[in-house]
Amino acid sequence: SHSSPFLHPGAVAKTDRLSIVHLKRDLQAPTILKDHDEDDEGYSEGKVVNTRFGSFPHITLIGLPWGAQVRASKVDTGSRGRRGQKQEKKQPQEKKRKRDDADSAEHPNKRRDSENGDVAISTPAEGKEEKEAETAASGFIHLLPPTPENWTSSLPHRTQVVYTPDYSYILHRIRARPGSSIIEAGAGSGSFTHASARAVFHGYPREADVNGTSQEEKLGKVWSFEFHELRHQKLGEEIKEHGLDGVVQITHRDVCEDGFLVEEQSPKADAIFLDLPAPWLALPHLTRSSPPIPSHGTSEAGTPAANGTTEAPTTPFLSALNPTKPVHLCTFSPCIEQVQRTISAMRKLGWVDIEMVELSQKRFEVRRERIGIDNGAQRGLQTTPASVDEALARLIEVEGTFKTFHETGEKVEGKKDKVNPNNREKILESLVERKVYKEGNLVHRCEPEIKTHTSYLVFAVLPQEWSAEDEEKARAKWVVKI
Ligand code: SAM
Known part of the structure; x- marks a missing residue:
């Protein structure tokens, strides 16, 4: 069937379908929701997603609307503990980014202000409920429908993958659209595969077949190739689990050796994406007419073999490309x-x-420099009573300036008041508990260039072939139309 949560997620999370348990930015656990524990390990709550933010039994997630925020289970996890912490097979992949720690899951009463990216902290009264949940477990998750984007950031890596910024641009440039036929090699971890499947999907078969083209052509298809046996097998399983087997056909093949025909059928590709170590060896299989393939794979593409001859083809030539369109390629x-x-x-x-x-x-990375007590303590500087007083004085100064500004609209230089000993204790206490802090200048820095290099994208077009006969036919049509 063509039912896939990537293409038609519906309104709620369903049994046996993939959902994304979103813990925090860059940390997600893709999970196929089960209403029972297939491995039957005797947990009363059935299958459970165990994370460092708490435990989430699948049965509490099934039926929830997408986007729901779910608190960790308060169910006693003692039995699981004794049994040696049963874990989901797929552990979320954590990317080591310091700024993650500013995100929600670890601190249930923090929320991200979408306007300026600042972290706001709810008042103790608002946070009471959260505090309780935090004591019982450790946090919450959001339940999201799978998309190629969140699959890319949470999939099990078997290879390097193509990330969203690259594949969005690539799919646009190779003109992937509903109904397109795309060749993809190698498939690797299937990141690009999922994005291209969504791009070419054309909806479920419709009754009216207006253009007289076959339904299969209209549905769009990804012809995916991978020569590594285990990767091919794993991706095949995933494609099936994700309900994309009607859109993606994966073939176990060395495309540099054996080309792109599948069971002697042509993909009739409109677009091609090659993520291979040696794309130049695959190109001779992507021609419109019989390619000058060298008899030994070692010589350059398009160069006759050492003895000056090319091997005679044993079967009539069949092109893997769509003969009626220019073909767009990206390597x-x-x-x-x-x-x-x-x-x-x-x-x-x-x-x-x-x-x-x-x-x-x-x-x-945009953030406000913290001022106050963190200025010294957080950077490992020794905090003496004097340095604490200095920090508190700055805090009061900024606070005073803000207050005047908000009340009168005037910017006034704050005075360095002496810290009232009573307030000192109070402020210190709240700073230590991190309930309150004041923020300083807005600063930013960006990642170094070297870290952002992924790959070079080479785009090219192979024009449609146009014979005298084609011209005749076109003219005939044209004349009739007038
Ligand atoms: N584009 C993939 C993704 O987004 O997940 C990642 C592809 S990975 C970098 C390259 C893959 O090409 C590897 O899995 C490798 O096994 C496969 N590969 C390399 N040479 C190949 C060939 N001649 N035929 C088929 N697959 C090949």
């Missing part, structure tokens, strides 16, 4: 030397509009 290579060899092969094989692009995505 993805981390090194410039790979790009050079790829472009050289492209030129020999008639590809045009060759262009290389590098996408450089930078994360800007």
Whole structure:
């Protein structure tokens, strides 16, 4: 069937379908929700997502609307503890980003202010309920429908993957659209596979077949190739579990050796994406007419074999490309030397509009410098009573300036008041408990360039072939139309 939570998530989380347990930014646990424990390990609450923010029995998640915030289970987890903490097979992958720690899950009473990215903290009264939940377990999650984007950031990595900024641009440039036929090699961990499946999906079969094209062509398809046996098998399982087997066909194949026909059928590709170490070796299989494939895979694409001859084809040539359209191609290579060899092969094989692009995505980290007691203590400086007083004085100064500004609209220089000994204790206490802190200047910094390099994208187009006969036919149609 063509039912997939990626394509039609519906309004609520359902049994046996993939959902994304979102713990915090860059930390998500993809989970297929089960209403019973198949492994039958005797847990009364059935299958459970165990995270460091608490335990979430599947049965408490099934039926919840997407986007729901769910508190950790208050169920006694003693039995699980004794049994050695039964864990979900797929552990969430944590990316080590310091700024994650400013996100929600660890601190149930923190929320992110979407306007300015600042973290706001609820008042003790508002936070009471959360505090209780925190004591019983440790936090909450959000339940999200799967999308190619959150799958990319949570999938089990078997290889390097193509990330969202790259694949969004690639899919746009190769003109992937509902109904397209895309060739993808190698499939790797299936990040690009999921994004391209969504891009080409054309809805479920419809009764009216207005253009006379077959339903299969209209549905759009990803022809995916992977030569690593285990990766091929794992991705096949995932595609099936995710209900994408009607849209994605995965083949176990070395495409540089054996090309792109599947069971002697042509994918009739409109678009191609090659994420391979040597894309120039695959290009001779992506031609419109019989390719000049060298008899030994070692020589350059398009170069006759050492003895000056090419092997005679044993079967009549069938192109993997759509004969009725220009075909759009993208290759993805981390090194410039790979790009050079790829472009050289492209030129020999008639590809045009060759262009290389590098996408450089930078994360800007914007935050307010904390002032007050953290200025010293958090950076490991020794805090003496004098330095604490100094910090508190600055705090009061800023507070006073803010107050005047908000009350009168005037910016006034604050005075360095002496800290009232009674207040000192109170302020110190709240700072230690981190209920209150004052914020300083807004500062930003960005990731260094070297960290943002993923790959070079080479785009090219192979024009449609146009024979004298085609011209005749086109003219005939044209004349009749007038
Ligand atoms: N695009 C994938 C993703 O987004 O998850 C990642 C692809 S990974 C970087 C490259 C994959 O190409 C590897 O899994 C490798 O096994 C496969 N591969 C390399 N050479 C191949 C070939 N000649 N035929 C088929 N697959 C190949």
